[in-house]
Amino acid sequence: MRLDTLHPSLTDPTLAALGFLNEVMGRFPDAISFAPGAPHVSFVDDVDIAAHLELFTAYLVRERGLRPEQAGRLLREYGPSRGIINDLVAAALHTDYGLRVAPDDLVITAGCQEAMLLAARALCAGPEDVLGLVTPAFVGMLGAARVLDVPTVGIGDGGTGADLAALRRECARLRAEGRRLRALYVAPDFANPSGTLMSLATRHELLALARQEDIVLLEDIAYGFTASDEGMLPPLKRLDGDSGQVIMLGTFAKLCLPGARVGFVVADQPVTGPEGTSEPLARHLAALKTMVTVNTSPLGQALVGGMLLAHGGSLTGLGRERARLYRRNLHLLLDELDQQVAGLAGVSYNRPGGGFFVRLRLPVRADDALLELSATKYGVLWTPMASFHLDDSGDHEIRLSCSYLEPAEIVEGVRRLAALLSAVV
Amino acid sequence: MRLDTLHPSLTDPTLAALGFLNEVMGRFPDAISFAPGAPHVSFVDDVDIAAHLELFTAYLVRERGLRPEQAGRLLREYGPSRGIINDLVAAALHTDYGLRVAPDDLVITAGCQEAMLLAARALCAGPEDVLGLVTPAFVGMLGAARVLDVPTVGIGDGGTGADLAALRRECARLRAEGRRLRALYVAPDFANPSGTLMSLATRHELLALARQEDIVLLEDIAYGFTASDEGMLPPLKRLDGDSGQVIMLGTFAKLCLPGARVGFVVADQPVTGPEGTSEPLARHLAALKTMVTVNTSPLGQALVGGMLLAHGGSLTGLGRERARLYRRNLHLLLDELDQQVAGLAGVSYNRPGGGFFVRLRLPVRADDALLELSATKYGVLWTPMASFHLDDSGDHEIRLSCSYLEPAEIVEGVRRLAALLSAVV
Numbered sequence: 001m002r003l004d005t006l007h008p009s010l011t012d013p014t015l016a017a018l019g020f021l022n023e024v025m026g027r028f029p030d031a032i033s034f035a036p037g038a039p040h041v042s043f044v045d046d047v048d049i050a051a052h053l054e055l056f057t058a059y060l061v062r063e064r065g066l067r068p069e070q071a072g073r074l075l076r077e078y079g080p081s082r083g084i085i086n087d088l089v090a091a092a093l094h095t096d097y098g099l100r101v102a103p104d105d106l107v108i109t110a111g112c113q114e115a116m117l118l119a120a121r122a123l124c125a126g127p128e129d130v131l132g133l134v135t136p137a138f139v140g141m142l143g144a145a146r147v148l149d150v151p152t153v154g155i156g157d158g159g160t161g162a163d164l165a166a167l168r169r170e171c172a173r174l175r176a177e178g179r180r181l182r183a184l185y186v187a188p189d190f191a192n193p194s195g196t197l198m199s200l201a202t203r204h205e206l207l208a209l210a211r212q213e214d215i216v217l218l219e220d221i222a223y224g225f226t227a228s229d230e231g232m233l234p235p236l237k238r239l240d241g242d243s244g245q246v247i248m249l250g251t252f253a254k255l256c257l258p259g260a261r262v263g264f265v266v267a268d269q270p271v272t273g274p275e276g277t278s279e280p281l282a283r284h285l286a287a288l289k290t291m292v293t294v295n296t297s298p299l300g301q302a303l304v305g306g307m308l309l310a311h312g313g314s315l316t317g318l319g320r321e322r323a324r325l326y327r328r329n330l331h332l333l334l335d336e337l338d339q340q341v342a343g344l345a346g347v348s349y350n351r352p353g354g355g356f357f358v359r360l361r362l363p364v365r366a367d368d369a370l371l372e373l374s375a376t377k378y379g380v381l382w383t384p385m386a387s388f389h390l391d392d393s394g395d396h397e398i399r400l401s402c403s404y405l406e407p408a409e410i411v412e413g414v415r416r417l418a419a420l421l422s423a424v425v
Numbered sequence: 426m427r428l429d430t431l432h433p434s435l436t437d438p439t440l441a442a443l444g445f446l447n448e449v450m451g452r453f454p455d456a457i458s459f460a461p462g463a464p465h466v467s468f469v470d471d472v473d474i475a476a477h478l479e480l481f482t483a484y485l486v487r488e489r490g491l492r493p494e495q496a497g498r499l500l501r502e503y504g505p506s507r508g509i510i511n512d513l514v515a516a517a518l519h520t521d522y523g524l525r526v527a528p529d530d531l532v533i534t535a536g537c538q539e540a541m542l543l544a545a546r547a548l549c550a551g552p553e554d555v556l557g558l559v560t561p562a563f564v565g566m567l568g569a570a571r572v573l574d575v576p577t578v579g580i581g582d583g584g585t586g587a588d589l590a591a592l593r594r595e596c597a598r599l600r601a602e603g604r605r606l607r608a609l610y611v612a613p614d615f616a617n618p619s620g621t622l623m624s625l626a627t628r629h630e631l632l633a634l635a636r637q638e639d640i641v642l643l644e645d646i647a648y649g650f651t652a653s654d655e656g657m658l659p660p661l662k663r664l665d666g667d668s669g670q671v672i673m674l675g676t677f678a679k680l681c682l683p684g685a686r687v688g689f690v691v692a693d694q695p696v697t698g699p700e701g702t703s704e705p706l707a708r709h710l711a712a713l714k715t716m717v718t719v720n721t722s723p724l725g726q727a728l729v730g731g732m733l734l735a736h737g738g739s740l741t742g743l744g745r746e747r748a749r750l751y752r753r754n755l756h757l758l759l760d761e762l763d764q765q766v767a768g769l770a771g772v773s774y775n776r777p778g779g780g781f782f783v784r785l786r787l788p789v790r791a792d793d794a795l796l797e798l799s800a801t802k803y804g805v806l807w808t809p810m811a812s813f814h815l816d817d818s819g820d821h822e823i824r825l826s827c828s829y830l831e832p833a834e835i836v837e838g839v840r841r842l843a844a845l846l847s848a849v850v
C-alpha cells in the first residue's frame with residue numbers, strides 16, 4: 001500500500017506532529033518534560049477503582065431502584081448510547097454552573113475527543129460548512145475535522161480569548177464564497193495550549209456575535225476547574241441562557257482519571273424534524289455515536305459516577321484539591337521563568353491564572369530540530385506550538401505544561417530551558 | 426436548528442431503523458425478544474471485575490517487569506493509542522488461528538465499531554473509493570460509512586458467504602465509472618444478521634478475486650468462536666498468508682463483556698511513505714484513532730487482558746463454555762421452528778451451524794408495522810432485516826437472535842411467533 005493512496009488525514013501535519021511528539025518522549029525518558037498535559041500522579045495512584053464501582057452500584061440500587069443484579073449488569077452489558085451517568089452529570093452542571101439541562105440533553109462520550117468529533121460531524125453537513133477554531137487550539141479538534149473532511153479556519157485568540165474583529169471578517173469572507181462559519185471551537189478557561197482566559201466582556205461580545213452570525217460555539221470547559229474561587233468565570237453556556245448558541249464539551253480525564261476515557265457533550269438545542277417533531281440535538285449525537293463507538297464503556301462511566309458521588313456530586317468538589325496543586329505548580333513555573341528566563345532577549349510569555357499551560361514566544365524557530373537539541377543536549381522537553389495553529393503564527397512559540405511535574409523538577413526544568421535559550425537566542 | 430441542515434447521516438434510514446428498534450424494546454419490556462445480539466447474562470453476572478484487573482496488573486509486574494505503581498498507572502493514565510494488551514491479543518491470534526502478527530500490527534479499539542470506522546477512514550480517501558458490504562451486513566459498518574461520507578455498494582451473500590459473480594460485476598461497473606471497490610466488509614463465520622457460514626472453497630475464491638481486483642477484505646470474526654471444533658474454518662486472514670489482502674476486525678463484547686467496550690483491528694499491511702519508509706497500516710490506524718477516541722480505556726483493556734490470562738491466553742479458550750450454550754440455544758430455536766413454523770406457507774429459514782442468528786423469509790413485508798403488531802398483540806420481538814441491506818431485498822426478512830434467551834423463552838417465543846405468522850401469512 002502507498003501512503004498517498006490512503007485518506008489525506010493520515011498525512012496531515014497534525015497527525016505527523018503528534019507522532020513526532022509521542023516518539024520524542026519515549027526516546028528521552030530521563031529528560032524533564034514540560035510536554036504532557038496529564039494529571040499529576042498523586043491524583044492517579046490513590047484512586048480505589050473497585051471502591052468507586054461499588055459506590056456507583058450502591059447508588060443505582062438506592063436511588064434508581066435497581067436490583068443488585070440489574071445494577072451489576074448495567075456496568076457489564078451494552079448500554080444506552082447516550083450514557084448511564086447523564087443524571088449525575090446534569091445535576092453537577094446545575095450545582096457547579098447553574099445550568100438547567102436534562103439528562104437527555106447530554107451524551108456521555110469516549111473522552112472529550114469523541115464529543116468533539118460528534119459535534120463537528122452533526123453540524124457540518126458538507127463542504128460549505130466550515131469549522132472555526134480559536135487558535136492556538138487543542139490539536140484534537142483540528143484532527144477530528146481532518147478525519148471528517150470538515151474544512152477549517154483559524155481565528156486568533158487576540159490575547160483576550162477570541163479576536164472578534166477577525167471572526168467577523170472571516171464570517172463575511174466565507175459568506176461571499178457561498179459558505180458559512182457553522183461552528184467555532186473555543187476553550188474560554190485557560191485554554192490548551194495558550195493558557196488564555198477569556199474575559200467576561202469578551203464572552204458576552206462573542207455570544208452576541210455568534211447569535212448575529214448564527215455560529216454554534218463549541219465550548220471546551222476542560223480547564224475551568226483549575227481557577228481559584230475568585231478567578232472563576234461563568235461558562236459561555238451559562239451566559240447564553242436559552243438562546244441555544246452553545247454546545248458544551250467536557251472531560252473527566254483531569255477531574256477523575258484519564259484511564260476511564262469519559263467525556264460529555266451538552267447539546268440541548270431543539271432540532272426540528274420534517275414532520276415538525278422536535279428533539280434535543282443530544283439525541284441525534286447519541287444516534288451518531290452508535291456508528292462511532294456504540295456506547296461509552298459503562299465501566300468507565302461507573303468509575304466516574306462513583307467519584308462524583310464521593311465528592312458531593314460536584315465537578316468543582318472533584319477538582320478542588322487538584323486545582324490547588326496545579327495552581328501551586330503554575331505559580332512556581334512562572335516564578336522560575338521570571339528569575340531565569342525573563343531577562344533573555346526576545347523571549348516573552350503570558351501569565352495565566354489557572355490551567356496547565358504557559359505560552360512562550362522565542363526569537364528563534366521552535367521547530368523539531370530545536371526540540372531535538374533541547375532533549376539531547378539540555379535534557380528538557382516541551383511542545384512546539386506550530387501544530388496548534390492553522391498558519392505559521394506559532395512557529396516561534398512553545399507550550400510548557402506544569403501539571404505532571406514535582407516542584408523540584410519544575411525548578412530544574414526551567415534551569416535547563418534557560419540554558420538552552422541562552423545558547424540559541 | 427432544522428434537521429435537514431445537519432449532516433445527512435443523521436437522517437439516514439440506518440440510524441432511524443436503529444432508533445426505532447431501541448425504542449420498541451423499551452416500550453415492550455415484557456415481550457420475549459429475539460432482537461438483541463447480546464451475550465447471555467450467565468456470562469455477564471459472574472465476572473469478577475476487580476479480580477481480573479488484579480490478574481492483569483500482576484501480569485504486568487511479572488512479565489513486563491513493571492513496578493506495582495507503574496502497573497497501576499498503566500490502567501489509570503492516558504496510554505498508547507495502539508493499546509496496552511496488543512501482545513496478549515497477538516499471542517492469542519497465533520494460538521487460536523496460527524496468525525503471525527506483531528503487537529505493532531494491532532490496534533485495540535473502542536469496540537469493533539471503532540475498528541470498522543478506522544479501517545474505512547484510512548482506506549477510502551475520496552469519493553472514488555467505494556466500500557462494498559456483503560449483505561445482509563451488520564448495520565454498524567454501513568453506519569460508519571455514512572458518518573464518513575464513504576460511498577457504499579452491497580454484494581449479496583449468495584447463500585455461500587459472498588456472491589462472487591456479483592462482486593466481479595460491481596468491480597467492473599465501478600472501474601468503468603472511474604471509481605474502484607476499495608474494500609469489502611465480510612463476516613465469514615455465521616454472519617450477523619444472516620447466520621451464513623462462508624465455505625472454504627468460497628473463502629479461497631474470494632481471496633483470489635480480491636488479489637486480482639486489489640480489494641482489501643475487512644474480515645469481521647465476531648462469531649467465529651461459536652463454531653463447534655469440527656465446524657471451525659480458518660479465517661480469511663490466515664488463508665491469505667503474506668499477501669496483505671485482509672484486515673481482521675474483532676470484538677471482545679461476546680467473549681468477555683460488552684461493558685468493557687474493547688475490540689481490535691489487525692492491519693499488518695506495509696504502507697510505503699514518500700521517502701520509501703515502511704510502517705504497518707496499524708501504526709497509521711493508531712494515529713487516526715488519536716483523533717477519534719485518543720486511546721481505548723485501559724481499564725476495559727485490563728479487564729479483557731485479565732480474562733484472556735485466566736483462559737490460557739486463548740480466544741477459543743475464552744469462548745468454549747459460551748459457544749456450548751449458544752449452540753444449545755441455536756439448536757433449540759431451529760428445532761422449535763421446525764415444529765411450529767416450517768409448515769407455514771411461504772415461510773423459510775436457514776440452518777446455521779453456529780452464531781447467534783437465524784434468517785427467516787416471510788411471504789409478507791417484515792416492516793415496522795408488522796413488528797408493532799407482533800409486539801402488542803403477540804408479545805414477541807424480532808429484527809426486521811431491511812436496514813441490513815442496501816436495496817429492498819430484505820423487506821420480507823427477519824432476524825431471530827437466540828443468545829440472550831433461556832430455553833423456555835425460546836420455546837414460548839417461537840410459539841408466539843408462529844401465532845403471529847399464522848395470522849398474517
